[in-house]
Amino acid sequence: MKKAITGFHLDRFQEWNADLECGHTVEMRHNPPYQECKWIGTTKGRQEHIGDTQECIYCDMPELPNNLVLKKTSPCYQAETIPDELVSGYEPAIGEWVNVVVKSGLLQFVIHHEHATGFVLDQHLNGVMVPGVVHRLRPAMGDVEFYLEYFEAKEA
Numbered sequence: 431m432k433k434a435i436t437g438f439h440l441d442r443f444q445e446w447n448a449d450l451e452c453g454h455t456v457e458m459r460h461n462p463p464y465q466e467c468k469w470i471g472t473t474k475g476r477q478e479h480i481g482d483t484q485e486c487i488y489c490d491m492p493e494l495p496n497n498l499v500l501k502k503t504s505p506c507y508q509a510e511t512i513p514d515e516l517v518s519g520y521e522p523a524i525g526e527w528v529n530v531v532v533k534s535g536l537l538q539f540v541i542h543h544e545h546a547t548g549f550v551l552d553q554h555l556n557g558v559m560v561p562g563v564v565h566r567l568r569p570a571m572g573d574v575e576f577y578l579e580y581f582e583a584k585e586a
């Protein structure tokens with residue numbers, strides 16, 4: 431989802447981050463061809479790019495509703511131990527929500543709605559599985575450690 435930039439700040443690694451109108455932040459690193467933002471290093475450059483729009487992946491991820499009860503937590507999986515059902519596609523039952531928590535490394539997470547939306551999960555971005563929709567997990571590169579939290583919606 432495209433969101434407007436409202437400001438910039440340096441993170442603890444001394445990399446520039448853009449503050450977005452939605453409250454999320456995006457790392458801005460001049461790293462062509464993936465990201466072109468040579469201007470990020472100068473005050474003038476940053477000033478001129480306030481108001482630009484940036485893709486916010488955090489806004490595209492579904493959010494867990496508030497009325498959930500934690501039913502179980504999976505063991506910690508690694509690249510070689512991801513269960514087949516998560517690789518081939520897992521569809522939470524109606525009323526079931528799943529939170530994918532990455533402890534280290536990167537994990538591919540694809541939501542198959544009417545079209546497929548892909549994410550790369552890390553320690554800062556959890557994957558949220560919505561009831562009745564197929565989701566697939568795959569290691570992105572290198573090793574990964576993650577676990578799943580299974581929730582059930584409380585009756586209103």
Ligand SMILES: [Zn+2]
Pocket residue numbers: 433450452453454486487488489
């Ligand atoms: Zn956002």
